[in-house]
Amino acid sequence: DVKVTQSSRYLVKRTGEKVFLECVQDMDHENMFWYRQDPGLGLRLIYFSYDVKMKEKGDIPEGYSVSREKKERFSLILESASTNQTSMYLCASGGRYSPLHFGNGTRLTVT
Amino acid sequence: AQSVSQHNHHVILSEAASLELGCNYSYGGTVNLFWYVQYPGQHLQLLLKYFSGDPLVKGIKGFEAEFIKSKFSFNLRKPSVQWSDTAEYFCAVNAHLERDDKIIFGKGTRLHILP
Numbered sequence: 091d092v093k094v095t096q097s098s099r100y101l102v103k104r105t106g107e108k109v110f111l112e113c114v115q116d117m118d119h120e121n122m123f124w125y126r127q128d129p130g131l132g133l134r135l136i137y138f139s140y141d142v143k144m145k146e147k148g149d150i151p152e153g154y155s156v157s158r159e160k161k162e163r164f165s166l167i168l169e170s171a172s173t174n175q176t177s178m179y180l181c182a183s184g185g186r187y188s189p190l191h192f193g194n195g196t197r198l199t200v201t
Numbered sequence: 202a203q204s205v206s207q208h209n210h211h212v213i214l215s216e217a218a219s220l221e222l223g224c225n226y227s228y229g230g231t232v233n234l235f236w237y238v239q240y241p242g243q244h245l246q247l248l249l250k251y252f253s254g255d256p257l258v259k260g261i262k263g264f265e266a267e268f269i270k271s272k273f274s275f276n277l278r279k280p281s282v283q284w285s286d287t288a289e290y291f292c293a294v295n296a297h298l299e300r301d302d303k304i305i306f307g308k309g310t311r312l313h314i315l316p
Contacts, residue, residue, distance in 0.1 A: 123304065125306070130210065130308065131308055132207075132291060132306050132307055132308030132309040133245075133291060133306035133309075134306075135303070135304070135305065135306075138303065138304075146303075148303075149305075180244075180245070182245075182304075184304075189235055189247045189250050190235075190237075190245075190247075190293075190304060192244045192245040192246075193244065194244045195244060
């Protein structure tokens with residue numbers, strides 16, 4: 091069974107802090123994605139990666155960056171956290187043109 | 202740019218009622234289509250998918266969806282809902298782009314089934 095693991099389930103950070111959200115998948119998937127989920131807004135794509143060291147901006151990349159040094163790991167970085175980045179962050183992985191497998195999510199609160 | 206539109210944000214039904222959740226997308230090229238479900242407190246799970254072939258696809262738990270290419274639609278249906286179907290449902294489109302593929306989600310439909 092595919093497993094997508096997000097390092098933290100809950101995270102509380104202060105405004106201005108640098109935040110790292112880690113995601114690891116164990117199915118050798120090429121594609122990995124970071125979404126944020128907010129009530130009434132659904133899932134919005136932040137960044138995605140279709141290969142190691144490759145990254146593409148999604149629909150809302152501002153304030154975020156990503157890193158994919160290894161195929162199985164895709165990190166989301168908030169350079170300077172702000173309160174409007176309080177959200178549920180979902181990592182997903184999938185093969186080309188195939189369904190996504192999601193992690194359990196990280197609920198980030200920025201105070 | 203590609204987009205996905207779900208018509209209903211919140212649907213409330215009684216048990217045994219029939220369900221249809223609308224989904225339209227905007228992209229003129231080849232697509233794969235998905236419905237995901239998120240039960241309260243759980244992570245997103247795949248409900249069903251369309252890749253090619255028969256436009257009427259059947260998923261888990263009695264759900265089905267029909268791809269109508271001319272209408273850019275992929276509506277989700279279930280003839281008789283159960284209380285356990287209470288969840289949030291997301292339509293998603295995987296647009297086959299030149300270099301990579303990008304999966305876009307709708308805003309979700311929150312379904313509440315009354316016992």
